[in-house]
Amino acid sequence: MIPRMVGLTVLKHATARLMEFPPIATAPKWRFALATTAENLKCKECGRTYPLEALFVCDFCFGPLEVAYDYEKIRRRATKERISHGPPSLWRYKDFLPVNEKPAVDLQAGYTPLIKADRLAAELGLKKLWVKNDTANPTHSFKDRVVAVALQRAYELGFEVVACASTGNLANSVAAHAAASGTEAFVFVPANLEIQKIIATAIYGVNVVKVRGNYDDVNRLCTEIASEKKWAFVNVNVRPYYAEGSKTLAYETAEQLGWRAPDKVVTPVASGSLLTKIHKGFWELGEVGLIRRKAPAVHGAQALGCGPVAAAYAAKAEHVKPVKPDTIAKSLAIGNPADGIFALEVVRETGGSIESVTEQEIVDGIKLLAETTGIFTETAGGVTTAVLAKLAASGKIYPDDETVLYITGDGLKTLDAVADTISTFEIDPNYSQFEEDVLGEVLKGAKK
Amino acid sequence: MSVKVRIPSQLRQLTGGEGMIEMDAGTIGGIIMELENLNPGIAERLLDNGEVRRFINIYIDGEDIRFAEGMETEVADGAEISIVPAVAGG
Structure with a gap:
């Protein structure tokens, strides 16, 4: 009798606890608390903690x-075997992400190719170089990673409208993900943005707001x-969740290298978030025992025309001057x-650096990457490739260093940047003209 | 002679829920001190050792005061001041 009574008492308590949760309004939060490995939000400045809500x-x-x-x-959940049986997308690393469930509607971002870039390596005097080709994402940039995580968390928090401030790639991604799930979206961009990026946002039928001003x-x-x-502004009030999506670039790199971190990585720097999250991703893999080394040296890349973090690094400053x-x-x-x-802290801690390159070097970087790897990148990738070349030339990356170059966006988005640098032949449909005007010129070395 | 100060949601518990406050024109430093007189505790949240905290941006009609004279920047009559968390975007 006693065990049955105890059992009954336990059951009553359990039922009472369940009844405390109104079935519709708070059910998602309750399930989230059981499912996620995330504990709370923590201030990076003063350490105060907050619940997992729409706070930034x-x-x-x-x-x-x-x-x-x-x-x-x-550590208990995320084994190599479990990850290897996961979907071929960033959701194979869900145990490391601040969401309760995988999204019901998903564009399958992530798990992009890691390509051994021997011809680019040879050009730069390196031996062990890989390119993480994130142009292969659904809307052709790494932003699909952060948006997938941000929107899933936004839905879990009950938001019905999503929005963002964007330099273009994020706009494309938010618009596409919102269209796929039928969510109302407002996308804010600088009015002078490349036309390709505006078209590739508006086509999804979302509200595109061109603001007469710069990104800031x-x-x-x-x-x-x-x-x-x-509203859930992915890079404002749900930014803590959004930013975590970038960690998956590090997880994939390690898994694709056979569960190890490279010696060095080179990544673009805009807000600095991507750089810090790639570092966090490698650190976490070490922390849970999936790789041995905790973090590679992280190198950041900026344009000289907007290089506040590179300038602070060069000046050994503690603050970044806008x-x-x-x-x-x-x-x-x-x-x-x-x-x-925080990007400055990471590069200093890991023995990396943040460099900047000129506009001409950006264009040269785009062409170098295209001609040696078959990957056409947008201007940000030109910046990153040019900085890699600079680091190799200055000896900050040694020939034997295992190095990964993060290419985060597609060249079709910034065609104007290289439109004046290409050359073509034009002939009548005539064989003799082909022999003379094309092959003749090629043989003379007028065109490679 | 007045200016409008837009208060971010994070500080509205100190302003009785007000998102916009009208103040007399003056320097940014003077306006913050007047804000403190009206809403005790707000200066501590905005300033660290007398300077604007590094994760807060203050704009006058869209212009960051760090590109002007900082705390000494004069705010003209009719201007709008925005206090905005710096940690957004990217």
């Missing part, structure tokens, strides 16, 4: 909030709107980078 800055010091995890829980102006406006509207952007690398044109100081 510390209420006290305005420092950025970052998702903190229970790494023991991840757009960002300020969106932060103000986020204070007034109950600048007015003036560069063709518009997807990196953030003059007041939110995570700039």
Whole structure:
């Protein structure tokens, strides 16, 4: 009798606890608390903690909030075998992400190719170089990773409208993901953005708002709107979740290399978030025992026309002084980078650096990558490739270093940047003319 | 002679929920001190050792005061001041 009574008592308590949760309104939060490995949001500046809600800055010091995890829980769940049986997308690493469930509607971002780039390596005097080709994402940039995570968390938090401030790639991605799930979306971009990026956003039928100002102006406006509207701005009020999506670039790199970290990585720097999250991703894999070394040396790449973090690195400064952007690398044109100081911390801690390159070097970088790897990148990738070349030439990357170059966006988005640099032949449909005007010129070396 | 100050949601518990406050024109530093008189505790949240905290941006009609005279920047009559968390975007 006693065990049955005890059992009955336990059952009553359990039922009472379940009844405390209204079945519709709070069910997602309750399930989230059981399923995720995320514990809370923590201020990177003062350490205060907050619940896993739509918060992005510390209420006290305005420092950025970052998702903190229970790494023991991840260690128990995330085995190499379990990951290898996961979907061929970023969701194979769900145990490392701050969401309850995989999205019901998904564009399958991530798990992009890691390509051994021997011809580019030879050109730069290196021996062990890989290119992580994130142009292969659904909307052709790494932003599909962060958007997939941000929107899933936004839906779990009950948002019905999504929005973003964008330099273009994010706009494309938010628009596509919103269209796929039938969600209302507002996308804010600088009015002078490349036309390809505006078309590739508006085509999805979302609300595109061209703001007469630069990205920093757009960002300020969106932060103000986020204070007034109950919308999920992916890179404002749900930014802590959004940013975590970038970690998957590190997880994939390690898995594709056979569960190890490279010696060095080179990544573009706009807000600085991507760089810090790639570092966090490698660190986490070490923390849960999936790789031996915890983090490679991280090198950041900026354009000279918008290089506030590179300037702070060169000056050994603790703060990043905002600048007015003036560069063709518009997807990196953030003059007041939110995570700039944290990017500085990472490169200093790992023995990396942050370099900047000229507009001509950006164009040369795009062409070098295309001609030696078959990958056509946007201007941001030109910046990253040019910085890799600079690091190789200066000896900051040694020939034997295992190095990964992150190419984060597709060249079809910034055609104007290289339109004047290409050459073609034009002939009548006549064989003799082909022999003379094409092959003759090729033999003379007029065209490679 | 007045200016409008747009208050971010993170500080509205100190302003009784107000998102916009009208103040007399002056320097940014003077306006923040007047804000403190009206809403005790707000200066501590905005300033660190007398300077604007590094994760807060203050704009006058869209122009970052860091590109002007910082705390000494004069705010003209009719201008709008925005206090905005710096940690956004990217």
